[in-house]
Amino acid sequence: GAVVSQHPSWVICKSGTSVKIECRSLDFQATTMFWYRQFPKQSLMLMATSNEGSKATYEQGVEKDKFLINHASLTLSTLTVTSAHPEDSSFYICSAMDFRGAIYEQYFGPGTRLTVT
């Protein structure tokens, strides 16, 4: 149980275009989802926290107008990278939190590799 999927697993887009990444909790309801960014050979950096039905909370230094997050249902959150530039190329990972039985654990998706040309 507690599986999180991401789609697509990799995407290449041209500079100036937008790309949407989906994060789904497959077998549980996630009231809270998180988006991370991982640079090569570096750790994961939290970008934002999203709660179902409310606006996302962005970490300091993350542009909320560039990285649009929508958490419209208890099983789906989306990250849209708007007007992408080569410096946005990275590995984006989502996680979902399962609060059932007060088990506070984040379950991670496999990640999405974004390359902006």
Add this chain to the structure above:
Amino acid sequence: AQSVTQLDSHVSVSEGTPVLLRCNYSSSYSPSLFWYVQHPNKGLQLLLKYTSAATLVKGINGFEAEFKKSETSFHLTKPSAHMSDAAEYFCVVSEDTGFQKLVFGTGTRLLVSP
């Protein structure tokens, strides 16, 4: 702010020999600490977590870690490495009791040779 330092970017072991992945933390109060493993094309998986209970924590796949407050360390160990243990390992500290604010270390790549 809390942080973790993983002292080795790469660790190489032979199959069947012990594994030691080192992690030191910095925290102004009693932290919650985790070890996650990342296999290629798979999501990060929780190996074990320390939440102020027993200082020796046993996790999945034979891994364990010991919380040592005096040394501010939370090293990950396994008595005998398997080829399937080859992966990236992250030491993580949580800034809140709900484990929503996770701060990751830079990771240690474990290489296992036959």
